[in-house]
Amino acid sequence: MSAETLTIKTADGSFSAYARGRGPAIIVIQEIFGINQVMRDICDDLAASGYRAICPDLFWRIEPGIELTDKTDAEWKQAFDLFGKFDPDKGIEDIAATIAHAHGEGAAKVGAVGYCLGGLLAYLTACRTDCDASVGYYGVGIQDRIGEGGKITKPLLLHIAGKDQFVPPEAQKMILDGLKANPKVEMHLYPERDHAFARVGGAHFHREDAEMANNRTMAFLEKHLG
Structure with missing residues (x-):
């Protein structure tokens, strides 16, 4: 199944999305680097596993x-600049539009998987949308919006890196303490891992823990979207 470029319409305008595969839909939520090869590879892997993967251009x-x-300091600088300008609230509106698009294509169930910035957005997707199941990897800034956790009524899985340079221990404690009472939330801590430990080719990639997290993700998605 070849890749497609979708056009998703909102009240504010239209944006594109990378899409691949057929089956229950999964919205793949980008890091701060946009829809790059890492995101496309994740979509392709999900498509190979029997899902319809859609990665919207949230920037x-x-x-x-x-x-x-x-890989370069200039790209990191640009990525952090984009992160600073990005409005998560508008991003969630765009994710909701992508979920609606997936339903419009015929998907009975729609999930979401996000990384870094996308990890925060996966959490907010669980809080604010009708997404059937959401997964967040090392989300940045969840602790600042932990008060929304009470709105989560559908399954959420969070992967937390114990030595995340962007999510200090006190922030991790706020997340764990703030969500542990919600039976819809499942959390896993990877004590020795830094941010982006599941990004293939990244400086902190750790194969064993990435495989553990990804296996947990696939089992979670199969349970709730299958």
Whole structure:
């Protein structure tokens, strides 16, 4: 099944999305680098596992078509600049529009998987949308919105890196303490891992823990979207 470029319409305008595969839909939520090869590879892997993977361009309001890597200082600077300009509330509106698009294509169930910035957005997707199951990897800033956790009524899985340079121990404690009473929330801590430990080719990639997290994710998605 070849890749597609979708056009998703909102009240504020239209944006593109990378899509691949057929089956229950999963919205793949980008890191701060845009829809790059890492995100496309995740979509392709999900498609190979029997899902319809859709990765929306969430930076379109700032600059459409951003595609960066984590390999140069200049790209990191640009990525952090985009992160600073990005409005998560508008991002969730765009994710909700993507979920609606997936339903419009015929998907009975829709899940979400997000990384870094996308990890925060996966959490907010669980709080604010009708997404059937959401997964967040090392989300940045969840502790600042922990008060919304009471709105989660559908399954959420969070992978937390114990030595995340962007999520200090006190923030991790706020997340764990703030969500542990919600039976819809499942959390796993990877004590020795740094941020982006599941990003293939990244500086902190750890194969064994990435495989553990990804296996947990696939089992979670199969349970709730299958």
